[in-house]
Amino acid sequence: MTPKRILIANRGEIAVRVIRACREMGHTPLAIYSTADRLSAHVARADMAHCVGDGPSIHSYLVIEHVIKAAEAMKADAIHPGYGFLSENANFARAVEDAGIVFIGPTADVITKMGDKVMARKTMAKVGLPLVPGTPEGLTDENEGLKFAREIGFPIMIKAVAGGGGRGMRLVQNEGEFRNLFQRAFSEASKAFGDGRLYLERYVSSPHHIEVQLIADKHGNVCHLFERECSVQRRHQKVIEESPSPYLTTDTREKLCKAAVSAARDIGYVNVGTIEFLVDEKQNFYFMEMNTRLQVEHPVTEWVTGIDLVKEQIRVAFGEKLSFRQEDIRSKGHAIEFRICAEDPEKFLPQAGRLRTAQFAGGLGVRVDTHVYRGYDIPVFYDSMIAKLSVWGRDRQEAIHRGRMALRETTLTGVKTNVPLHIQLLENEKFVAGNYTTKLIGESFHYQPAVPNENETKLNIMAVAVSAYHRDYKGASDVDSTSLWGDQGRREGLRD
Ligand code: MV4
Secondary structure (H helix, E strand, C coil): CCCCEEEECCCHHHHHHHHHHHHHHCCEEEEEEEHHHCCCHHHHHCCEEEEEECCCHHHCCCCHHHHHHHHHHCCCCEEECCCCCCCCCHHHHHHHHHCCCEECCCCHHHHHHHHCHHHHHHHHHHCCCCECCECCCCECCHHHHHHHHHHHCCCEEEEECCCECCECCEEECCHHHHHHHHHHHHHHHHHHHCCCCEEEEECCCCCEEEEEEEEECCCCCEEEEEEEEEEEEECCEEEEEEECCCCCCHHHHHHHHHHHHHHHHHCCCCEEEEEEEEECCCCCEEEEEEECCCCCCHHHHHHHHCCCHHHHHHHHHCCCCCCCCHHHCCCCCEEEEEEEECEECCCCEECCEECCEEECCCCCCEEEEECCCCCCEECCCCCCEEEEEEEEECCHHHHHHHHHHHHHHCEEECCCCCHHHHHHHCCCHHHHHCCCCCCHHHHHECCCCCCCCHHHHHHHHHHHHHHHHHHHHHCCCHHHHHHHHHHHHHHCCCCC
16 A cells, blocks of 8 residues: 555544554544643644644534635645544545545445444344334334334333433333423434434343444455443443453354354445344343444454454555454454543543653553553543553453552552452452443442541642642652652552
C-alpha cells in the first residue's frame, strides 16, 4: 500500500491507538484537537494537528464542517473516526466521501440502517438472525405501546429507536408502570436524540451480552474474530470485557459466529463491525444491535487472535483484500480488558483534574492504551475513560492472575479512579468462576470503599502541605512536589 495521510477524527486513547497503526504501516497520522486537549498525547504523536474548536465536543469533535476543513487543510487522504463522536454519523460519512476523502468505515447507507434500531432489527431478521420478540415499528403513542406490550407480555424493555448501548432504556415490570415509563422514555429520547420513537422487546432475564467481532473487505470476504463477553456492566457502561466468553459452549460459539458472518455478508457489510447478542440461560441468542465502527474493547480480540484490527480496517477501506482467510484465524489463550476511568467508584461520579502520579503496568501479556501521563489535566468535557489495561494469559486463570498483578502495579493519584473496583471484581467469587451474567454488578458484587488508615491520612495531609508550600513559596510545579508522596503510600503498602 502506498503511504497515505490519515486524519484521526477523535481524541484520547483511541487516537493514540490509531496513530500507532498508521506509524507501523508507514502512513502519516494527522490529529485534530479541542482547546482543552492541546496537551493530550494524541496531539504530540501525530505529524500535524489542527484545532477544531473549544472544549465542549458540540463545539469541536462533533462539528462536521470543522473536521472536514481540518482534513482538507492537512491534505488528508482518509479519515479514521475512532469510536463515539462522529463514528456512526451517516452525514459525516457522506460529507467525508463528498470531499473526496476515504472514510475508514462502512457506507453512509449501512450506518443509517444500523443506527435506526427498528430498521436494524428488520434487516437482521430478513437475513436470518433471531430477534427477541418485540414491536415491528417505532412507536410514539403510549396506548399503542400498551397494546403491543400486552401482546408480548411483561416484563418488557422499552428502548429508543435512535438510541443504542442502553441509552434511554427502561425495564417495565407490569402494566401499571407502563404509561409513566413510556412517557419518560419518550421525552428522554426526544431530548437526547431528537427522535423520541421507541420500540418494545420482551425482557430477557439474566442475559449475557456477547458480541461477535467481524471484518469484511470490498471483495466479498467476511471473517469473524470470535466473540467478546461484555456482561460486566454498570449502568449500561461496560466495565470489563473478555474473550473467549466463559459462558458459551463450543456449539453455541460456532453457531453465533457463523450467524454473524452470514448476516454481515448478506447486508454487504464492509469495515470492522460488531454484532451484539443477548444470550439467555438456555444459550439461545438474539440479535440486539450492530456497531458499525471499531469498538473500545477491540484489544481483547487482538490479544487472542494476534490480528491488528486497526491495520486491517485501514487496508480494507483502501480496497485491499483481507490479509487472512477464516481458516487462518485461531483464538489462543484468554484476554481480559479493564476500562480505567477517572471516577469515584463509590458514587460513580466522573472526576476531572490533574494526575499527580500516572504509573502503568508492564511485563509479559500486559497492554496499556492511554493518552494520559503524569501531570496530565483530565478535562471535564469528555468520557471518563482515561486508559485501558488489557492482559493475556494462556488460560483464564493466568489472565486473572496477570490482571491482579497489573492492576496493583497501576498507580494513579490526584484523581479518583475505578482501579480499586477492578481489583475487587477480580476477587469476586462469581467473576473468578466465570459464572456471571449482566446482573453481576448490583446483585452479586458491591464495591467496598477502602477505609483510609491513620498513616495514609497523615501522609495525605503532609502531601497537601508540602504541595502548597512548593506552589506558594518555591514556585515548583504542583506535580513534581507531590508525586513522591503519591508513590510513598503505595511503596509502604498503605493503600488498597
Ligand atoms: C435487554 C436486556 C434484556 N432484555 N433487552 C441493551 C443494551 C445494554 N447496554 C443493556 N441492554 C439490555 N437489553 C432485552 N430485551 C438486558 C440488557 C442489559 C441489562 C439490563 C439491565 C441491567 C443490566 C444490563 C446489562 C447488560 C444488558
